[in-house]
Amino acid sequence: MPEPATLVEKILARAAGRARVRPGELITVKVDLAYAHDSSGPRRWRPMLEALGTGLWDPEKVVLVSDHYVPAVDAESAEILKGVRAFVRDYGVGRFFDMEGIGHLVLPDHGLIQPGMVIAGGDSHTPMAGAFGTYAAGYGATDMAAIAATGETWLAAPRTLRVELEGELQPGVAAKDVMLSLCKRLGLDNAFAAVEYAGSVVARMSMPERMVLCNMAAELGAESGVVAPDAVTFAYLAERGRPVADEAAALALASDPGAEFAAVHRIDVSRLAPQIAAPHAPSNTDDVSAFEGVVIDQAYIGACVGAKIEDLRMAAEVLRGRRVAPGVRLLVAPASTRTTELASREGVLTTLLAAGAHLLPSGCGACAGYGAGVLAPGEVCISSTNRNFRGRMGAADAQVYLGSPYAVAAAAAAGRIVDPRAYLSAGRAAA
Template identity: 50%
Template sequence: MREVAATGAAGKSLRAPDAQTLAEKLIARAAGRTRVDAGEIVTCRVDLAMFHDSSGPRRLKPLLEDLGASIWNRDRVVLVMDHYVPERDDDARRIVRIARDWARDQALPHVYDSIGICHVVLPQRGHLRPGLFCVGGDSHSTTGGAFGSYMFGIGSTEMLGVLVTGEIWLRVPRTIRMHWDGRLQPGVHAKDMMLHMIGRFGMNGGRYQAVEYGGSAVRALDMQDRMTLTNMSAELGAQTGLIEADEVTHEWLARTGAAAPEQGLWCSDDEACDERHEFNADELGPQVAAPHSPSNVADVDRFGDVGIHVAYIGACTGAKLEDLAAAARVLRGRTIAAGVQLVVAPASVQDQAEAEARGWMAALRDAGAQVLSTGCGACAGYGGSIPDGATVISSTARNFRGRMGGEAVDVYLASPATVAASALRGRIADPREVLA
């Protein structure tokens, strides 16, 4: 695919002298400043801190007790049980029990237990909106940037500091602009855009900077496809991924009841970036990442001779409502190949219920899909892991060795549409051939 790249010479910025990026505006607001500049170290007030059963209470509870400290603002804390639910063994039951008991003892007002994956539940419950500065106890917390929030993942020690003080420091990042013109073809999705960028720049391509996504192709995406872009900013190596708020954002906020700021308030100034890359979505085809790295990417037709045992549609990256719809469009009225196991784990109870109402879950089941409970499941290597020695095509974000099962499992990453087409063919396949 043709790509035009523009970068500042000798590390110099491309921007106009007074221009500010979206990332800088959000950080300046959190730091109580009128502006900030890349490279500065600032202390920011946190609007929201999110963690889940794996990253949260079992690690934070003893640390808080050792300090004799309390939570700075319970109303700004969100706990989601999604990694170890449903509990499949004694260890999972212990971890989830710690989380539930601690949430009760702390009287946390925002606890979501077994209703979906944190990065999907958070916006569905109205916790994200443009202008916020948020942290999460999970690397895919970058998902929040789809809503114009500055959100990034932190470790338990940093989260402890946030819980006690309500603040965190950071170095103001440079901003890399990924500009997509054109429009995606049917059967090509945001996951394909993201895999192409990771394949082009590598897993350190974001260099722990802020990555902003824009252009006509990005504006044409619905909110859940935008979430896929910002979610996998983690695989691109960015600190955060951001998309400017627009009509699509405001329509979503209206449906969830989240308060929305004045339209157009949180956006990058014209010519405000330190590095810019341009892509043409018209020319993009389905992408696949081969084992064992999300950066090991090529066009789908390079993998046509790879037979599969398992097709997995799941995770915050690949089992949201629109992901389920994309798979259902490919599978409706068809049956998966003999010897292939198609597994679907919806990203949230809400998405699953809406997919049921629209007939998409029925289309998946009729094609031969096995539907699992919502949650992180096999993506994180917890419940429902893949049989040893299997070749898997998955809508998840990572395919590191041992991530979804044993060391002998080979995982290929693709969009839900490509996963569905591959389940039909029994080998990695182009969804455009089925849709045609």
């Protein structure tokens, strides 16, 4: 009987060619998939690969995405995007998604994230892919260039923090609210840890909700967030034409009974209220009631974590038959072009536009302070994104509050932060 191991330990042991790994052990792992974007990728990789005098270790395992400087707004951003296209051509990159949306959503949407993989991404929100039962971690440009050249990297095997979610989320409360409350509870400095999400709430969650949990493992400071693969995972990938080849092997990745976790947090989410993170940290979180009445200038629905079709549906549910408050601007940047298309087909887009929303291009946009929708000094924004560090969305003294798409849409309608539950169908009679 082999010694019990956690999900992450099993993935890493396979990739390191070892029987097992233990937290803190220094290992070299083979990477199954490496991806990067226009900001972190080619413009930094090319000079390093040239210095090394080498190409890509396996062009079929390298994916590039242009999602940060899209579409170009000036000569500098146009040059960056042009450079990515040239790199793809020169280095024979197997897959390139040019202005199709945010990589963290586009890759899984093409079925490229498969259980058990070790994934290296040139972006801190790479852990979003952990929703599929992968070890997915973010790296800076030099690490990524080295991975692109060699197909491997070193790491200290992380300890696993297990978060077990039980009970039932109430209407108007989303996976995003769970993560904001976890940021407060666990803090932002869980370096060299992986967060494994489990429990009956996670088992019932859709893949997009699991992606929210894993995405914001980055905010916890963890190197990866992870959910054990199950029938929900398999169905999602099968729908995208890339069924899991060996489901039994994927199921066997689950943490063994008796596996050792650095900590186990059991949380009943049944009484969780909508959460808001106040400036300037995702951990600066409290129930929405603590911030009710904060007047806003802008409401922003965007980013990998907060502008998937499911997020746009949440916003539309709140805004159906309502208008954005006078003096407030609601900006919606769907996470991918496919998201926009779906939203258009379903009528979600019509609802949002009828409410007065401005539709922005698909990409990282204002979340990282790169694209349309950045803030002037002193302005107040509520955002469905994942970070609100000082200056991230524009001026250093802009005030950014984080919330779920429900909370952002409700604030847009009210002109101030409100409890979104009163704006949903069940609460409409009372509102």
